[in-house]
Amino acid sequence: MSEDGLRRARVIAVGRNSAWIVAEDEDEPRLASLRRSATYAMPVPGDLVDARVIADDRVVVDGVHPRSFALIRRTGGGRTKTMAANVDTIAIVAALVEPALHFTMIDQLVAFAVQHEVSPLLLLTKADLAGEEAAERVAAIYRAVDVPTLILQPKAGRGIDGLRELLASRRALLVGNSGVGKSSIFRALGGIGVVGDLSRFGRGRQTTTSARLVRLGEGFLIDSPGIGEFDLDPMPATEAAWLFAEMREPATRCRFANCRHLSEPDCAVRRAVSEGRIAATRYASYVEIAGARPA
Numbered sequence: 001m002s003e004d005g006l007r008r009a010r011v012i013a014v015g016r017n018s019a020w021i022v023a024e025d026e027d028e029p030r031l032a033s034l035r036r037s038a039t040y041a042m043p044v045p046g047d048l049v050d051a052r053v054i055a056d057d058r059v060v061v062d063g064v065h066p067r068s069f070a071l072i073r074r075t076g077g078g079r080t081k082t083m084a085a086n087v088d089t090i091a092i093v094a095a096l097v098e099p100a101l102h103f104t105m106i107d108q109l110v111a112f113a114v115q116h117e118v119s120p121l122l123l124l125t126k127a128d129l130a131g132e133e134a135a136e137r138v139a140a141i142y143r144a145v146d147v148p149t150l151i152l153q154p155k156a157g158r159g160i161d162g163l164r165e166l167l168a169s170r171r172a173l174l175v176g177n178s179g180v181g182k183s184s185i186f187r188a189l190g191g192i193g194v195v196g197d198l199s200r201f202g203r204g205r206q207t208t209t210s211a212r213l214v215r216l217g218e219g220f221l222i223d224s225p226g227i228g229e230f231d232l233d234p235m236p237a238t239e240a241a242w243l244f245a246e247m248r249e250p251a252t253r254c255r256f257a258n259c260r261h262l263s264e265p266d267c268a269v270r271r272a273v274s275e276g277r278i279a280a281t282r283y284a285s286y287v288e289i290a291g292a293r294p295a
């Protein structure tokens with residue numbers, strides 16, 4: 001970054017008044033101030049910004065580029081939180097055990113990815129604790145619906161080369177419950193745990209408190225704090241069903257065109273479930289998403 005130059009840079013982590021950024025033509029992150037009277041919205045990891053070097057080598061963020069996609073999630077109290085910007089891939093991380101596998105959350109995140117036309121990816125951890133059979137059983141459910149799925153053991157390095165290949169030139173966000181192994185995967189791929197003074201350590205456990213990014217070739221990977229739950233925006237059942245790819249074809253054969261696949265007679269989706277052509281866990285997630293909602 002030259003003295004006078006305005007440079008495009010990628011945001012890797014954000015604090016209250018500053019952000020770690022890495023200029024497109026550099027490798028080393030720099031700490032940049034955010035303008036106090038900023039006309040731009042608070043940047044998040046993945047954002048492209050214009051950064052300017054001012055006196056004493058200080059760097060200031062002048063502006064934030066429009067986002068191609070932002071992952072916004074609802075938090076308690078009806079507020080929203082933007083987790084990351086400009087990602088094209090949502091890497092869902094789920095532990096097979098410890099914490100217990102939460103199918104509904106995986107399915108909601110897959111549905112969210114389908115809804116927003118970003119690619120879902122499933123990364124299953126802790127097969128060493130759950131057993132290979134359990135791991136393969138879960139993986140088979142998602143491979144059957146064309147969600148690329150890897151079984152990883154980040155500390156032992158298992159699956160990391162395959163993941164690196166899958167992520168080549170992608171802009172991916174790691175998302176999942178706390179303790180499932182997101183940061184372990186992030187570190188195994190070369191991400192650094194703590195960037196300057198923006199991250200703080202959780203009490204006892206190393207819970208991630210703010211998102212951060214590592215560049216991977218042409219793309220990048222963002223580590224994020226664990227989420228307790230993930231809710232989709234309310235939508236009609238027919239729309240929810242469309243987000244489950246394996247329901248689309250059977251849904252055309254239900255007796256009623258506006259079938260919600262809940263308790264209607266002659267439902268081809270429920271028939272596919274009872275015949276094992278749709279996984280029972282996937283259908284249960286669908287019911288949870290669609291059940292409480294009007295058709």
Ligand SMILES: Nc1nc2c(ncn2[C@@H]2O[C@H](COP(=O)(O)OP(=O)(O)OP(=O)(O)O)[C@@H](O)[C@H]2O)c(=O)[nH]1
Nearest residue numbers: 125126153178179180181182183184207208225226
């Ligand atoms: N046995 C085993 N332990 C794992 C595996 N993956 C991760 N862990 C452990 O699980 C614990 C939590 O891992 P983290 O990477 O910190 O989890 P996280 O998803 O980043 O958690 P938050 O930052 O709180 O959201 C750590 O002690 C890891 O060493 C695995 O495949 N097998």
Ligand SMILES: [Mg+2]
Nearest residue numbers: 182183207208
């Ligand atoms: Mg973490």
Ligand SMILES: [Zn+2]
Nearest residue numbers: 254259261267
């Ligand atoms: Zn139906």
